[in-house]
Amino acid sequence: DTAAYEAAFDAAVAAEERIEPRDWMPDAYRATLVRQIAQHAHSEIIGMQPEANWITRAPSLRRKAILMAKVQDEAGHGLYLYSAAETLGTGRDELLDKLHSGRQKYSSIFNYPTLTWADVGAIGWLVDGAAITNQVPLCRCSYGPYARAMVRICKEESFHQRQGYELLLALSRGTEAQHAMAQDAVDRWWWPSLMMFGPPDAESPHSARSMAWKIKRHSNDELRQRFVDICVPQAESLGLTLPDPDLRWNEERGHHDFGPIDWTEFQEVLSGNGPCNDQRINQRRRAHEEGAWVREAAAAYAAKHGKATA
Numbered sequence: 001d002t003a004a005y006e007a008a009f010d011a012a013v014a015a016e017e018r019i020e021p022r023d024w025m026p027d028a029y030r031a032t033l034v035r036q037i038a039q040h041a042h043s044e045i046i047g048m049q050p051e052a053n054w055i056t057r058a059p060s061l062r063r064k065a066i067l068m069a070k071v072q073d074e075a076g077h078g079l080y081l082y083s084a085a086e087t088l089g090t091g092r093d094e095l096l097d098k099l100h101s102g103r104q105k106y107s108s109i110f111n112y113p114t115l116t117w118a119d120v121g122a123i124g125w126l127v128d129g130a131a132i133t134n135q136v137p138l139c140r141c142s143y144g145p146y147a148r149a150m151v152r153i154c155k156e157e158s159f160h161q162r163q164g165y166e167l168l169l170a171l172s173r174g175t176e177a178q179h180a181m182a183q184d185a186v187d188r189w190w191w192p193s194l195m196m197f198g199p200p201d202a203e204s205p206h207s208a209r210s211m212a213w214k215i216k217r218h219s220n221d222e223l224r225q226r227f228v229d230i231c232v233p234q235a236e237s238l239g240l241t242l243p244d245p246d247l248r249w250n251e252e253r254g255h256h257d258f259g260p261i262d263w264t265e266f267q268e269v270l271s272g273n274g275p276c277n278d279q280r281i282n283q284r285r286r287a288h289e290e291g292a293w294v295r296e297a298a299a300a301y302a303a304k305h306g307k308a309t310a
């Protein structure tokens with residue numbers, strides 16, 4: 001009976017055991033995981049767009065090869081995550097359909113434009129840095145397939161973060177114009193990166209439940225604070241400043257204080273009014289339509305192959 005199943009599920013979560021696809025789980029737990037994993041998967045594949053914008057204009061063969069590998073990694077991350085969602089009984093077609101029709105979200109951060117080459121560095125350093133801060137605790141998520149996907153994703157994200165940092169360092173130590181370009185990119189990406197962690201705890205409807213289920217291990221504000229504390233010394237080593245006059249070390253708290261986040265901007269981006277929302281979703285729909293022949297060919301091949309071995 002359900003009560004016994006529920007008790008076994010609660011005990012497993014309390015004992016830090018992993019919940020696996022065939023285990024009984026509450027419907028709301030499953031729905032929350034599908035929501036979060038789908039949004040995460042969509043973010044990975046939409047996230048390919050802003051950086052892919054610079055592949056043809058990378059300043060050297062080395063930079064181009066690195067950027068291509070990175071964008072390809074993001075596609076791979078999307079695939080691990082769609083596979084994790086499939087273990088919950090949700091098909092990839094269904095999830096993509098929800099993304100394309102605006103019924104599921106992707107991260108706010110990918111609705112900002114990449115105006116200069118330095119943006120590739122700022123995305124690596126700040127956006128991938130924020131992603132790692134958020135995702136390392138997800139390696140301990142109570143749902144096994146999601147936690148395991150995160151281990152590999154975090155390793156690759158660490159490489160992405162390093163390449164962004166190294167790119168910005170080269171620009172920061174370059175000519176005056178290159179330094180200014182790096183600073184401008186950091187100025188534009190800093191605040192949107194802080195928004196990636198989601199609304200403040202008091203306005204985060206899902207946090208308490210997800211933390212009790214050990215899907216989330218830390219609150220949005222905790223992770224945002226951790227990220228700020230990590231970035232301050234890194235910005236110093238880069239020779240760049242963070243665009244926040246209120247940013248200062250608070251001895252008492254043992255953390256950096258920082259200025260207020262513009263949550264109106266965040267809400268605007270979430271409701272479709274960010275600088276690139278239309279462009280991103282239209283490009284995604286177009287890529288899906290243009291890839292129809294690949295899906296058909298793969299299905300035809302699988303059908304033929306299945307018959308041959310039957």
Ligand code: ACO
Nearest residue numbers: 036040043044106107108131195196197198204205206207
């Ligand atoms: N962009 C878009 N939507 C967001 C964002 C954001 N930065 N932050 C929160 N939201 C949405 C939530 O999805 C939720 O929407 P919904 O109810 O329609 O599903 C709503 O805002 C309320 O937020 P929370 O209650 O805080 O939601 P949640 O507990 O899911 O926490 C968080 C949000 C922290 C993003 C969580 O889902 C998470 O850790 N996800 C996995 C990481 C991820 O998706 N990363 C993607 C970007 S990193 C990358 O791809 C490189």
